[in-house]
Amino acid sequence: MNDGHAELPQRKLVKREAERRILDMMGRLESRGLKVRTTAVLVQLEVRNPQFDTSPVDVLCPSYPLRQVIRCSLHTGGRLWWWWVWECGEGAFEREPMLPADEVEAAADRIAKVLAIR
Numbered sequence: 123m124n125d126g127h128a129e130l131p132q133r134k135l136v137k138r139e140a141e142r143r144i145l146d147m148m149g150r151l152e153s154r155g156l157k158v159r160t161t162a163v164l165v166q167l168e169v170r171n172p173q174f175d176t177s178p179v180d181v182l183c184p185s186y187p188l189r190q191v192i193r194c195s196l197h198t199g200g201r202l203w204w205w206w207v208w209e210c211g212e213g214a215f216e217r218e219p220m221l222p223a224d225e226v227e228a229a230a231d232r233i234a235k236v237l238a239i240r
Contacts, residue, residue, distance in 0.1 A: 140194040140202055143223045147192070147204075150230040156237060161191070190236055194223050204229040 148158045191207035195217075202223035208216045221229045 136196060136202065140223070143194050143202065143226065146226050147194070147230060150226060151233060154230065154234045156234060188237060190233060192220075192229075192233060193217060197222075 144160065148160070151158045191209075193205040193207050194202055195205060197203040197219055204220040204223055204225075205217040206220055208218065210216055220232060223229075
């Protein structure tokens, strides 16, 4: 009988690996000039373009600053992936897979591109 206790060490390993990847991603995004803060127990990032912190968009619509939430969590098959997280309203969220978590540099490039307005 499996009471779920055997899965606990595996979940801890996955969480630890996700945290390691998040910290790596934070450094890569900060080196691109983006502001980053962790949310949701260090497996999710909120990334903002500081160039737009005081933009008219922020002032006129402060609930929609130029930002993106990114999550590192399991995908089907048991691999960690980077996910775009979209707020759907009333506290509901949807996730969209971006890239496998080991493709940190490519994911950081995509995130920076999304938050860049040229």
